[in-house]
Amino acid sequence: MPITAALVGYGLAGRLLHAPVMEAAGIEIGAVVSSRTEEIRAERPSAAVCASLEEALALPGIDLVVLATPNHLHYEQARRALQAGRHVVVDKPFVLTHDEAAELKSLAEARGLVLSVYHNRRWDADFLTIRRLLGENRLGRVFNYAARWDRFRPSVQQRWREEALPGAGLLYDLGPHLADQAIQLFGMPDWVEADVFVQREGGAVDDGFEIRAGKGPLRLSLGAASVVADGGWRYRIDGTAGSFLKRGIDPQEAALRAGGRPTEPGFGEEAAENRGILVSGEGAREEIPSEAGRWTTFYEGIVRAIRDGGEPPVTAASAAETVRFLDAVRQAAERHARVVL
Incomplete structure (x- = not known):
C-alpha cells in the first residue's frame, strides 16, 4: 500500500516544491489543508480538501503530515500531528528555536514516529x-x-x-x-x-x-x-x-x-x-x-523510513543543528x- 499524506499548505512550497516530488516518490496525497479549494480540486481531484489540520488528522488512512506552512506555525502544527500519531515532514526551517527542535525530536522518538525536515x-x-x-x-x-x-x-x-x-x-x-x-x-x-x-x-x-x-x-x-x-x-x-x-x-x-x-x-x-x-x-x-x-531522493528516503523503521534522509537531530546555527x-x-x- 502507498504511503498516504496530508499536505498542509498549498502555496508555492506545497503545490510546486513538495507535491510533485512526493508523488514522484510514490506518496499519495490523500488530503490538502488550504483555502484554495477550487485550485486543489482542479489539480488533485482525488484529495480531500480540509479547512484545518484537525480535520485532516481526523481522516482515516493518513500516514504522513507534510507541513508547507509559514515558519512560525511549524512547531505547533508538528507537535499536534505527532501527538495524533502521524509521521511528519516539516519544510525548512524546522522551527524557530533549538529548544522547540529538541522538544519535537523527543516527542517523535517517544512515539516511534518519523520526523524529518525538507532540506531538499x-x-x-x-x-x-x-x-x-x-x-x-x-x-x-x-x-x-x-x-x-x-x-x-x-x-x-x-x-x-x-x-x-x-x-x-x-x-x-x-x-x-x-x-x-x-x-x-x-x-x-x-x-x-x-x-x-x-x-x-x-x-x-x-x-x-x-x-x-x-x-x-x-x-x-x-x-x-x-x-x-x-x-x-x-x-x-x-x-x-x-x-x-x-x-x-x-x-x-x-x-x-x-x-x-x-x-x-x-x-x-x-x-x-x-x-x-x-x-x-x-x-x-x-x-x-x-x-x-x-529532490525525489528525499521523499524516497521518507517512504523507506516509514516502512522499514530506519533513519529518514534528514534527521531531526541534523535539522536541529541548523536551527542552533x-x-x-x-x-x-x-x-x-x-x-x-
Whole structure:
C-alpha cells in the first residue's frame, strides 16, 4: 500500500516544491489543508480538501503530515500531528528555536514516529557536485568556503515572508539552505559573526545577511541580498590543490514552476553553461559537469523510513543543528559580536 499524506499548505512550497516530488516518490496525497479549494480540486481531484489540520488528522488512512506552512506555525502544527500519531515532514526551517527542535525530536522518538525536515537543497545539482569533488579530494585541504544566494527583488512583495512575523525574512528563508549545506560539508563551526539587515524601502523584515564563521583554520562566508542583478559566483571553494567556482542555481525549482515533473527524462540536469570550473594550483582550468539534482531522493528516503523503521534522509537531530546555527547568527547580529558555538 502507498504511503498516504496530508499536505498542509498549498502555496508555492506545497503545490510546486513538495507535491510533485512526493508523488514522484510514490506518496499519495490523500488530503490538502488550504483555502484554495477550487485550485486543489482542479489539480488533485482525488484529495480531500480540509479547512484545518484537525480535520485532516481526523481522516482515516493518513500516514504522513507534510507541513508547507509559514515558519512560525511549524512547531505547533508538528507537535499536534505527532501527538495524533502521524509521521511528519516539516519544510525548512524546522522551527524557530533549538529548544522547540529538541522538544519535537523527543516527542517523535517517544512515539516511534518519523520526523524529518525538507532540506531538499542537499540534493541540488551543484551541492551534489561539490560533495563529489570533496570526496575525491580534488581540492585538497579546504581553507575557504563561500556560498551566496543573491536575488534581484528591489521592491517589497505582498507575502508572509516579507511581513513582520516571527520567522519571516531572508535569514529564515534562504539561510537554512546555506547553513545546512555548510554544516553537512564541514560540521558545526566553532564561532560565527553576522550582519542581518534591511536595505529596501518599506522593508519590515531582513532582506539580506552576511555570515562569517570559522572552524579551526577554515573560514566560511554565507550571504544573500535582495538587490543583486548579477550574483556572480554562487560557490567558491579554495583548497591546497585548487579552487572550485560555480555560477547558476539548481534547475529543479524552475522546472517545477514551468510544469515539469521529476519523473521526466533530464529533470534536474544543469545546462552546460552553468558547469563549475576547477582551477588547479598551477592555473589549469577544468570544466566540471554537474551531477543531476534529485529532490525525489528525499521523499524516497521518507517512504523507506516509514516502512522499514530506519533513519529518514534528514534527521531531526541534523535539522536541529541548523536551527542552533541560525540562533547563533541572530544573536551575533543583535550583539554585533562573535558568538562561540
